[in-house]
Each structure stands twice: as C-alpha cells, then as structure tokens.
Amino acid sequence: MKKSLILASGSPRRKELLTQLGYDFSIVQTDVEEKQSSVETPAEYVKRLSKDKALFSRDKHPSSLSLGCDTIVVFDDKVLEKPRNFSDSKQMLMTLSNQSHQVITAVTIASNGLVETVAVTTKVWFKTLSEQEIEQYWLTGEPQDKAGSYGIQGVGGRFVTRIEGSYHAVVGLPLYETDQLLKKHL
Template structure:
C-alpha cells in the first residue's frame, strides 16, 4: 500500500506498529477531552475517542490525506479502565485484573473532510494471579504509568498474561490487519 496518511497520536507504540504496515505517515498529537460520558458503554466510548482524534486532526488542517485516530481501553465488568492516576489507582486496577480475564478494546478511525470510518477490535486477555510484591515492583518499573489498564503486553507486563484471544497488536495499541483493511475501505468510498 503506497497511500500516505497522518497519525493523530503521540504514541511511540502506534508509530512503531504503523511502520510495520509500510504506510508512509506523518505523526502529530491532538489534544482531545478523553472523559467518558455518563452511561456510555466502553465500546461506544473508545470508538468516539478514536473518531474525535481523527476529526480533530482534520479540524487542525491535516486535510490532504486521511487522518488515523486510535484509542485503547481495558475493560473489566463492563467498566473502562484508563491510565492509572497514581499507585493506589494502579493497585486497585491490578487486583481486579489479577487471576481474571478482561477485554482490551482498541478503536481506529480514518477521517478526512468528507467522511469518518471507524471500527472497534476486542481482545480477551487473561492474567495469572499477581502478588502484591509483583504489583508494587511493576509500578516502580515505571511501565504502567502511561498505559490503559496500567500494563503493557509488549513489555514487562507481558509476564502476567497467560492467554489472549484476539489481536495481539490491538492490545499493544494498533490492530494491524484491521487498520489496513479499514484504510482500504476508506479509500474506496
């Protein structure tokens, strides 16, 4: 695929993953309100954010090629878990994930001045039981601080995972197959 796009994300993980598709892109960050609306399901929430980021890029003047927006949330008991605000928040989250299966929802959206096209990819992730000492040591590593749900599957957090069902790349932050397929659909419209 030779199309050039914009990536509306400051994420180094998304940049690295998008590079694997061989798509030429320019990366920039957008400032968007990421608050979840009252009674908004995690799926609607994550898709709204991806669409908002892509559309914000278009509004900022990135109009000569498609803009890709993306967002990821970790979901347990139908509650979206975002980036931890402090150790106590992280500890509570990790105790919920420990020994359980949760979902990671990653939404992607392409936008230009004419249209917005989006989808959500869901992956089930199972954690082994994690001890309090492991939770504290993982927090102290610094890795959980900027990650949805407080962990990175591609880093130190991968050692807690016993099973995934779905897209590994969606858990990292950008589902490769779905991104390429959505871009192909977007360009044909």
C-alpha cells in the same frame, strides 16, 4: 492524487506498528479529553475517542487522511483508565489478577466527507499477582501511562496467561483492520 496519511497519536507503539505495515505518515499530537460520559458504553466511548482524535487531526490537515486510535481496558463493564498514582495502579492490577478482561481498540479514518471506525475486542487473562509483583512492576515506570495499568508488549506481558483475539489491538493498533481501512481509502 494520493492523500498523505497522518497518525493522530503520540504513542510510540502505534508509530512502530503503523511503520511495520509499511505506510509513510506524519504524526499529529491530539488534544482530546478522555472522559467517559455516563450514557456511553465502553465500546461507544472508545469509538468516540478514536473518532474525535481523527477529526481533530483532519481539521488541522483537511487534505490528508487522518488515522485516530484509542485503546481501553474493560473489567466487569467498567473502563480502567490510565492510573493516577501507585494506589490506583495497584487497585487495577489486583482487580485484573487471576481474571479475564477485555481490551477494546478503536481505529477511525477521517478525511473530507469520510469518517469510518472499526473496533476490535480482545479477551485477556491474567495470572494471580502478588502485591510485591505489582509494586516491582510500578517501579519499572511502564504501567504509569497505560490503560488498565499494564503494557502487554513490555514487562506487563509476564502477567498474561493467554489472549483470545488480536495481540496488536492490545498493544494499541490492530494491524489487519487498520491495513484494510487504509487500503480502502488511500
């Protein structure tokens, strides 16, 4: 019997990307605290979050295959979370200005007796940003719910000079790796 697929994420970007892959799925909003412990590396942290989200969904729907995801932005081995306010956003974007950083997206699938996680790291380079550009960007509303305070798929894409790795992982769901996981277990 084929299992039903559940996306354990309320992200419209992940919904769009999973739809692009051609899968039928339902969505479950998760309630997972996103707080890095002092002993976790950024990669361990993002993998744990994706796993916690998949397990949360699996526990609610044990006969389904749950897909949990999380994306973080890392600069100088420090995780840049979603900004709390404009000041926080400005500080993050000034940090990323004229620098490269990493975006790590982890994807976990979970069902009874199965938990498998993959993580994809992409290197992203930013142009030099002015304070005026940052303020104008904040006013678009886009950076307010994004890790690292930007979205590559939206207005924030104008700051990116190049990437090395998976564009879709930066958006929030690495298509190739997700498809491989799902083909293996659906």
